[in-house]
Amino acid sequence: MFHLILFLFFGAICVAGAVNLLVQSHPINSALSLIAVMASLAAEYLLLGAEFVAAVQVIVYAGAIMVLFVITIMLLNAGKEERTKGSRVAILIGVPGVLIGGVLVAWTLLYRSNTQAVPIGALKGDPHDIARLLFHDFLLPFEVTSVLILIAIMGAVVLASRPEAVARGPRKDAE
Amino acid sequence: MIPLFYYLLLSGILFVCGVLGFLIKRNIITIFMSIELMLNGVNLSFVAFAAQWHALSGQVFVFFVMVVAAAEAAVGLAIIIAVYRTRETLNVDRVNLLKL
8 A cells, every 4th residue: 555655656746747848848947857757767666676777767867867968958058948830740640649649558558458466676676686687698788888888978079079179180289 | 566557557658748748849958858758668667567577687678778868868969069059049940951
C-alpha cells in the first residue's frame, strides 16, 4: 500500500512536470520542470530496485545534461518563445495521431497483456552486479561508447567554436 | 506490489508528452528537451521490464541509453549555438536552410 502511494506521488510529479514542459513558454521554465521529471523518475527507479540506475539518473541526467541545457539557455539569452504559423500541418495531423496512438497503446496494455505485479525492489540492480555485466558481458559495447563520447566531445568543440578560430588554427602567441 | 501496467502507462504518458512537445514547440531548445523526455520514458519501461523478467541487462541498456543521450546533448547544443550565431534566432520556423 505504501509502495503504491509512493509510486502515485512520484508518478504525479512526473506527469505534472511533463505537462508543465509543454505549457510553459519560456525555455528555462521548461528546463526546470524537466529536472523535476528526471528527479522523480530516479525515485521510481529506486522503487523498482534499480539503485545504480537511479544514482546515474540523478548524476548524469539531472546533473550533467540539464546543466548543459541551462547553460545554453543562459548563454544564448533565450527569451519567450514566439508563436509562428509555420507548423499547422504538424499540429493538425500530428497531435491527434499521437493521442490516438497513445490511447491504443494504453488500451493494449490494459486488456491484451497479462502483466504481473512487480514487488518493491523486485530486481536489485546494485553496482556490483551491474559492473560484472558491464565489464564482462557488455565489454565491447562499453568500449565503443567511450569512443562515441570522445567523438561527440570533438564534434561539439568543432561545432561550437567560431569559424574564424578554426581557420586560424591553434594560437601561436600562447608561449 | 504494483502492476507492471502502471509503470508502462507512466512511461507511455512521458513519451506522448515528449512527442507532443516535439510537434507543438517552436523553440529549438525546448524541442531538444522534448527528445530527452522521450528517452526518459523509454528508460522507465526498460527498468520495469528488467524487473519483470529478472534480467539485469535491461538496466545496463538504460546506462547505454544515457551515454548516447549525453553525447547527443553535447553535439546538439553545439549545433544550436552554431545556428544561433549565424541566424540570431531560436525559432525553428525561421531556420529553413541547412547551410550555416
